Amino acid sequence: MVAAKGVRGLTAAVCCFVCLVEAIATSDCGRPQGTSPSPPSSGDVIPAWHAVVYDTTDGVGKHICAGALIDAQYVLVAEHCFYGPSGNLRPEADFTVGVGKVSRVLGKEEISSQTRTVKHIHFPQGAGVAHSNDLALLRLNEAVFLNDRVWPICIDWKGDQLPLKNGDKGSMAGFGSGGSLEYFPLRLVGKDLCKKNAIVKESQFCAENDAGPAAGEIDSSCGFAQKSQDRWFLKGVYYKNSKNTNLFSNVTGYVDWMAHIISNAH
Numbered sequence: 001m002v003a004a005k006g007v008r009g010l011t012a013a014v015c016c017f018v019c020l021v022e023a024i025a026t027s028d029c030g031r032p033q034g035t036s037p038s039p040p041s042s043g044d045v046i047p048a049w050h051a052v053v054y055d056t057t058d059g060v061g062k063h064i065c066a067g068a069l070i071d072a073q074y075v076l077v078a079e080h081c082f083y084g085p086s087g088n089l090r091p092e093a094d095f096t097v098g099v100g101k102v103s104r105v106l107g108k109e110e111i112s113s114q115t116r117t118v119k120h121i122h123f124p125q126g127a128g129v130a131h132s133n134d135l136a137l138l139r140l141n142e143a144v145f146l147n148d149r150v151w152p153i154c155i156d157w158k159g160d161q162l163p164l165k166n167g168d169k170g171s172m173a174g175f176g177s178g179g180s181l182e183y184f185p186l187r188l189v190g191k192d193l194c195k196k197n198a199i200v201k202e203s204q205f206c207a208e209n210d211a212g213p214a215a216g217e218i219d220s221s222c223g224f225a226q227k228s229q230d231r232w233f234l235k236g237v238y239y240k241n242s243k244n245t246n247l248f249s250n251v252t253g254y255v256d257w258m259a260h261i262i263s264n265a266h
């Protein structure tokens with residue numbers, strides 16, 4: 001047990017947490033202004049929260065995973081992206097994060113792409129055990145500049161969004177086999193149905209392809225985004241494909257963990 005803090009300390013901590021949640025919740029998250037330049041998503045909003053994690057130990061940058069910008073300085077990614085071949089956890093210095101990328105190539109100059117190094121990788125409790133809490137929150141070395149192609153997606157900090165249910169639509173944005181940024185439409189599958197095809201952990205949910213390419217052909221760790229009124233919310237992070245079922249880590253269960261990390265850093 002941690003020794004109890006004085007009342008003032010506790011109040012400050014609670015206020016800090018609440019103020020942060022207020023600040024994020026009332027900011028204009030999940031509502032990027034730009035529209036997508038390329039099919040099949042013409043007219044759709046650009047997934048401006050889409051981030052790319054590169055392994056830069058080769059001096060060039062190998063694209064390893066997608067991520068979702070949830071704040072100007074934080075990107076949510078799958079935990080499994082940060083292990084080496086022998087199962088070792090790799091250091092922050094091995095990675096670079098790109099945002100505003102339309103091409104997956106790190107060195108390709110693009111109108112509004114920005115790169116940052118990784119200051120810290122946070123893992124939730126229980127991470128590393130068979131990836132049953134397959135999330136990692138990256139703190140970037142400094143905040144990215146927000147513009148119409150770089151914009152955070154919303155997190156349901158206050159828990160006032162309806163939970164996902166069977167048949168709900170969402171989408172993932174990521175680099176498909178063609179190497180350019182695409183949307184992959186998805187439909188949520190209830191756990192009972194999904195358990196017939198896959199082993200679904202407590203912290204996961206399933207979605208199937210609604211149309212278009214199989215999600216198995218997309219980058220690992222893409223976000224499952226759902227539009228609610230006029231904002232996009234991050235609901236899941238892609239774990240893997242198992243027999244045509246896409247498994248996602250359920251972000252809802254990790255909201256407090258993320259809020260504490262972000263508020264403690266401010």
Ligand SMILES: *[C@@H]1O[C@H](CO)[C@@H](O)[C@H](O)[C@H]1NC(C)=O
Nearest residue numbers: 163164165204205250252253
């Ligand atoms: C995600 O987790 C929350 C609790 O943290 C739960 O209420 C919700 O039903 C879960 N979502 C899905 C799609 O399983």
